[in-house]
Amino acid sequence: xxxxxxxxxxxxGSPPPELAGRADLINNAEVALRRCQLLKPVQxxxxxxxxxxxxxxxxxxxxDIAEREGFHTISIEAHEGKSLPELLVPGIRQALLxxxxxxxxxxxxxxxxxxxxxxxxxxxxxxxxxxxxxSISAEPGAADSGDLEDDxxxxxxxxxxxxxxxxxxxxxxxxxxxxxxxxxxxxxxMAIHQINQQSLPVVLVGAxxxxxxxLAGNSKSYAERLFSFPSIGALHALDARxxxxxxxxxxxxxxxxxxxxxxLKVTEQYPYFLQQWAxxxxxxxxxxxxxxxDVLAAHNNAIAxxxxxxxxxxxxxxxxxxxxYMRALAELxxxxxxxxxxxxxxxxxxxxxxxxxxxxxxxxxxxSPSHGDTEFTVPLFDQFMKRAMPRKA
Numbered sequence: 001x002x003x004x005x006x007x008x009x010x011x012x013g014s015p016p017p018e019l020a021g022r023a024d025l026i027n028n029a030e031v032a033l034r035r036c037q038l039l040k041p042v043q044x045x046x047x048x049x050x051x052x053x054x055x056x057x058x059x060x061x062x063x064d065i066a067e068r069e070g071f072h073t074i075s076i077e078a079h080e081g082k083s084l085p086e087l088l089v090p091g092i093r094q095a096l097l098x099x100x101x102x103x104x105x106x107x108x109x110x111x112x113x114x115x116x117x118x119x120x121x122x123x124x125x126x127x128x129x130x131x132x133x134x135s136i137s138a139e140p141g142a143a144d145s146g147d148l149e150d151d152x153x154x155x156x157x158x159x160x161x162x163x164x165x166x167x168x169x170x171x172x173x174x175x176x177x178x179x180x181x182x183x184x185x186x187x188x189x190m191a192i193h194q195i196n197q198q199s200l201p202v203v204l205v206g207a208x209x210x211x212x213x214x215l216a217g218n219s220k221s222y223a224e225r226l227f228s229f230p231s232i233g234a235l236h237a238l239d240a241r242x243x244x245x246x247x248x249x250x251x252x253x254x255x256x257x258x259x260x261x262x263x264l265k266v267t268e269q270y271p272y273f274l275q276q277w278a279x280x281x282x283x284x285x286x287x288x289x290x291x292x293x294d295v296l297a298a299h300n301n302a303i304a305x306x307x308x309x310x311x312x313x314x315x316x317x318x319x320x321x322x323x324x325y326m327r328a329l330a331e332l333x334x335x336x337x338x339x340x341x342x343x344x345x346x347x348x349x350x351x352x353x354x355x356x357x358x359x360x361x362x363x364x365x366x367x368s369p370s371h372g373d374t375e376f377t378v379p380l381f382d383q384f385m386k387r388a389m390p391r392k393a
Contacts, residue, residue: 001285007247008279010305015057016275017247021239022058025230029062029205033069036169036203041196043225046177046216047207049232051364051378052272052310055207058232059173062205066171072098072163077175080362084184085123085148088172092116092159095170105166108158114139115158122146148187156191160200169201177208178215178364186219193226209377211367234379240269244278248290253282258292266299270379272310277302303387311384317363323389325356326365329374330385336375 007017019026025047032042047055059075066073074091078084096116100109113136119125122144138144143154163170180188188204195202206212206227216223235243244263245255259281267273280298281290318326328345329337339357343350357374360366367377376382 001253001282001288003283005251006279006282007251008275008282010272010276010279014275015060016054016243016271017250018243019054019057019061020243020246021235022054022061022232025058025232026061026065028228028230029058030065032203032205033062033066033071033169033171036171036201037069039164039199039201041199042203043228044192044204044206045228045230046205046212047232048210048212048229049207050209050270050376051314052270053232053234053379054271055232056175057271059175059205059207063171063173066173070168072168072170073173074170075173075175078177078179080179083123084180084188085119085125085152089116089120089125091172092155096159096162099162099166099168102166102168105162108162108165110136111139112158112162115142115155118142118144119151119155122151123148148183149190152187153191153194156195156202157198157200160195160198160202163201169203172202172204172206174204174206175208176364177206178212180215182215182219185215189216189220189223189226193220193222196226209364209367210369211361214368234269235271235274237264237269240264240267240274243271243274248278248282252288253285254289256289256291259290259295262292262295266295268379273302273306273380276306276310280305306380307384307387311378311381311388314365314378314381315384315388318360318365321356322360322363322365323385325353325360326376326381327385327389327391329366329376330382331391334382336369336373339372339374342374 009016029045032045035042047058049055063073063075072095074095076087076091078087093116096109096112099105100113117136117138121138143151145151159170192204213229216227241260244260248255263274263277267277277295277298280302281295284298285294325342328342331345332341340350343353346353364377366374369375
């Protein structure tokens with residue numbers, strides 16, 4: 001069929017044509033935003049799930065809702081190359097400058113900018129050649145100690161006070177939260193805690209891999225009361241079917257039941273893979289009905305695209321010893337496996353591969369669903385590892 005009319009959107013963070021199965025989560029996020037606007041306490045949602053389940057897509061959807069409601073939106077993606085202050089500074093600066101143009105908020109916004117300048121000085125933030133300095137003096141003693149756990153809450157309070165004066169709320173949307181250090185996450189928790197205590201219109205919506213729950217608990221004991229951690233996983237069968245069938249139906253195209261069942265089986269109902277297989281099946285099909293044979297014919301195309309992009313970009317970040325560890329994990333099959341069993345597969349002692357396991361967790365390749373267990377953060381990655389590193393008979 002005509003690839004130009006193909007309604008499916010495989011790709012990291014690409015919004016699918018049918019955001020199936022996530023209505024309750026989106027409604028809960030809207031409630032949190034509206035409570036924030038009314039200066040009521042908010043339990044900030046942090047979306048937790050494996051790769052490819054649509055966390056980033058949901059953050060984009062929530063950002064759209066927030067912008068429609070008039071929020072100042074600050075979107076960042078945490079990663080290993082930048083500290084939390086470096087990531088936060090540009091968005092906070094822009095929000096405060098916008099607030100400084102609002103008559104009723106000028107005084108609070110200008111104070112916020114002074115505190116901001118103090119924070120920048122204390123954190124020694126340098127972002128390439130971008131000009132961070134302002135033509136406004138820093139406020140001595142305000143957020144300039146260099147201790148992130150002390151300074152970040154002060155900056156957030158100054159931002160929140162300016163937001164309240166401007167009658168516009170602020171939302172932080174932070175993806176890949178698991179890349180924050182324990183100290184950075186602790187500072188973020190303390191900042192949101194103090195915002196809630198003072199009923200200021202600032203809310204955080206985050207997303208991360210499953211290890212973020214442990215990171216939150218290790219950072220501050222009250223994190224579980226401050227945040228909610230909705231689990232984002234594979235879609236239920238009906239929602240997965242809707243994600244496949246409805247976009248095609250809108251284009252006058254139907255799916256045979258057998259074709260749908262084949263896609264559900266091979267993708268395990270994960271949103272990213274549903275989009276990829278439906279996309280490839282559409283391009284293969286010749287008529288206005290997509291049949292099971294089209295899905296089978298599209299299989300190798302879908303695998304080739306995933307292996308060359310979605311899987312490969314993660315695989316290439318790993319060292320030879322890390323790849324060897326992941327290949328041993330893959331040999332044990334899908335799901336979680338004991339660390340000792342992986343070591344046995346490698347014919348080494350568990351302690352000797354503990355540093356490799358730790359590095360892979362930091363890189364977001366694996367996680368520990370329970371003590372001593374290990375599982376891939378990317379669905380179907382065990383199958384990819386067997387293709388990428390086939391073992392000789």
